[in-house]
Amino acid sequence: MKITTQEVGYVAHLARLELSEDEKGTLTSQLNNILMYMDILNGVDTEGTEPMTHAISLGNVFREDAEKKSIGVEMALANAPEGEMGFFGVPKIIE
Amino acid sequence: MEPNRLTIHELQERLRDGSLTSAEVTESVYRRIASLEERVHAYITLTEEAATQQACAADKLIRAGTGGPLTGIPIAIKDVLCTQGVRTTCGSRILEDFVPPYDATVVRKLKDAGAVFVGKTNMDEFAMGSSTETSRFGITKNPWDLERIPGGSSGGSAAAVAADECMASLGTDTGGSIRQPAALCGVVGLKPTYGRVSRFGMVAFASSLDQIGPITKDVEDCAIMMNAISGHDTSDATSVPTKVPDYRACLSRDIEGWTVGIPKEYFVEGVDPEIRASIDTAIKTLEGLGARCLDVSLPHTEYCIATYYIIAPSEASSNLARFDGVRYGFRAPDGESLLDMYKKTRSSGFGAEVKRRIMIGTYSLSSGYYDAYYKKASQVRALIRDDFDRAFTKCDVVLTPTTPTPAFRIGEKMDDPLQMYLYDIFTLSTNLAGVPGISVPCGYTKGGLPIGVQFMAGQFQEEKLLQVPSAYEKNSALEKRKPDL
Numbered sequence: 001m002k003i004t005t006q007e008v009g010y011v012a013h014l015a016r017l018e019l020s021e022d023e024k025g026t027l028t029s030q031l032n033n034i035l036m037y038m039d040i041l042n043g044v045d046t047e048g049t050e051p052m053t054h055a056i057s058l059g060n061v062f063r064e065d066a067e068k069k070s071i072g073v074e075m076a077l078a079n080a081p082e083g084e085m086g087f088f089g090v091p092k093i094i095e
Numbered sequence: 096m097e098p099n100r101l102t103i104h105e106l107q108e109r110l111r112d113g114s115l116t117s118a119e120v121t122e123s124v125y126r127r128i129a130s131l132e133e134r135v136h137a138y139i140t141l142t143e144e145a146a147t148q149q150a151c152a153a154d155k156l157i158r159a160g161t162g163g164p165l166t167g168i169p170i171a172i173k174d175v176l177c178t179q180g181v182r183t184t185c186g187s188r189i190l191e192d193f194v195p196p197y198d199a200t201v202v203r204k205l206k207d208a209g210a211v212f213v214g215k216t217n218m219d220e221f222a223m224g225s226s227t228e229t230s231r232f233g234i235t236k237n238p239w240d241l242e243r244i245p246g247g248s249s250g251g252s253a254a255a256v257a258a259d260e261c262m263a264s265l266g267t268d269t270g271g272s273i274r275q276p277a278a279l280c281g282v283v284g285l286k287p288t289y290g291r292v293s294r295f296g297m298v299a300f301a302s303s304l305d306q307i308g309p310i311t312k313d314v315e316d317c318a319i320m321m322n323a324i325s326g327h328d329t330s331d332a333t334s335v336p337t338k339v340p341d342y343r344a345c346l347s348r349d350i351e352g353w354t355v356g357i358p359k360e361y362f363v364e365g366v367d368p369e370i371r372a373s374i375d376t377a378i379k380t381l382e383g384l385g386a387r388c389l390d391v392s393l394p395h396t397e398y399c400i401a402t403y404y405i406i407a408p409s410e411a412s413s414n415l416a417r418f419d420g421v422r423y424g425f426r427a428p429d430g431e432s433l434l435d436m437y438k439k440t441r442s443s444g445f446g447a448e449v450k451r452r453i454m455i456g457t458y459s460l461s462s463g464y465y466d467a468y469y470k471k472a473s474q475v476r477a478l479i480r481d482d483f484d485r486a487f488t489k490c491d492v493v494l495t496p497t498t499p500t501p502a503f504r505i506g507e508k509m510d511d512p513l514q515m516y517l518y519d520i521f522t523l524s525t526n527l528a529g530v531p532g533i534s535v536p537c538g539y540t541k542g543g544l545p546i547g548v549q550f551m552a553g554q555f556q557e558e559k560l561l562q563v564p565s566a567y568e569k570n571s572a573l574e575k576r577k578p579d580l
Contacts, residue, residue, distance in 0.1 A: 015457040018438040038401045051473030055289035055529025061332040075196040079423035091436050
């Protein structure tokens with residue numbers, strides 16, 4: 001076993017997902033299957049190999065620190081499920 | 096012939112000489128859609144009214160002699176690319192009603208070039224899938240056999256081109272999502288070098304792998320589309336400021352003396368014999384044109400799937416954190432606290448495959464497993480890139496099959512995610528290495544399903560990548576077929 005049902009529950013919490021018991025069961029078996037397949041990588045000698053995190057080599061890209069027009073409050077809120085008076089609405093945070 | 100069946104370059108001529116108008120072409124495209132969509136389902140959203148206006152505006156420009164190469168050409172856009180004022184769903188419930196306030200850079204470039212926008216094409220949810228079966232909005236069918244998948248994740252974009260429901264389309268390719276559906280639908284699909292095309296306005300899946308590219312009816316159209324969408328963009332810091340050549344200009348050059356590398360690792364057991372035979376015929380055609388085919392090795396090929404299915408979900412789990420029911424998209428109504436609202440929103444907003452990948456990614460990046468999974472995969476990725484660097488010192492392009500088998504049946508791989516992942520075996524490597532790849536039709540099975548041959552080239556060698564298949568396409572004995580719909 002690479003991952004237990006309990007760990008699946010913990011990872012789901014980290015990912016901000018709520019899983020039913022059924023989903024947890026299915027995912028545990030599927031993730032074990034997939035993670036077992038990943039073991040193939042243990043056969044590769046990567047001693048001293050620098051990890052590759054970008055597809056092309058680019059230095060830091062700077063831009064002018066200049067004021068630019070933005071989309072504005074109304075447009076920014078247009079897709080919000082809840083919002084009023086120029087703010088995004090969320091469930092109560094402070095008790 | 097119905098105008099919707101033409102290629103871009105054929106249509107350009109007719110628009111220029113006045114024998115056709117963009118309005119007529121656009122009308123014929125929507126006629127085709129009206130008669131077919133119920134069966135093929137390539138589109139999520141159609142924008143006929145706006146397209147009709149765009150076509151009229153294009154006709155004015157053409158009459159005035161001020162049109163560009165894409166003026167008046169009906170094009171479809173994968174629903175992962177933001178279109179101002181037109182909803183962009185990513186095939187997901189969580190973005191079902193999302194209407195972007197801006198255009199993706201590629202969309203703006205096509206707009207500036209005068210294109211007519213037919214609609215937004217169906218896709219696997221958040222581009223995660225190889226069959227377009229994970230879309231929230233139903234399954235796209237392969238126009239060559241409606242009981243089979245069109246490939247994915249750009250299945251709608253490929254099916255729309257194959258079924259003449261547009262002249263060309265844009266797709267996105269994170270692990271083969273342009274080339275694989277292009278192969279399965281018998282059309283041309285190109286994934287550019289990472290950084291060649293701006294990703295601004297593409298809803299991110301795996302940011303170090305994603306690229307936008309064209310799906311077209313032939314190689315010349317592919318070059319025309321690449322001319323329109325390539326180039327540096329200040330809104331995407333990973334787009335590269337190197338000069339964009341005229342991709343169309345390289346098409347007529349011959350390939351005598353060119354070297355084509357054949358990597359033995361791509362000709363293994365499991366490749367369908369009919370695909371193998373078609374690839375062998377393609378190799379012979381290239382040799383007949385004076386190209387020299389030689390063996391090359393990409394020794395880390397067998398590690399590509401494991402590497403990819405760690406790196407891509409890791410990046411995805413991070414990218415998809417933004418879907419929290421606050422700023423845009425769906426929100427579950429019954430969240431009691433902020434955390435509860437996040438969880439309920441994401442759990443009912445995302446489909447099974449997206450959740451699975453978020454879980455794999457979160458696990459790979461989590462404390463205690465990071466070194467064993469994400470870091471290890473990133474190291475193997477470097478070795479895969481080195482394989483390509485070495486191969487391209489010996490040859491101009493590498494040739495492989497695009498897929499191990501022709502299009503499979505709908506539902507065939509949906510219960511076994513790992514089997515679905517294994518289907519991407521020949522296309523993942525280019526994304527990991529950041530090099531460009533193209534799939535071009537090279538045959539049909541006895542049952543009439545299309546087969547694709549894939550070419551890959553070194554970074555920013557798109558000219559080579561277009562020149563070789565262009566020469567192949569012009570000289571191959573392959574008959575031009577259309578699906579019988």
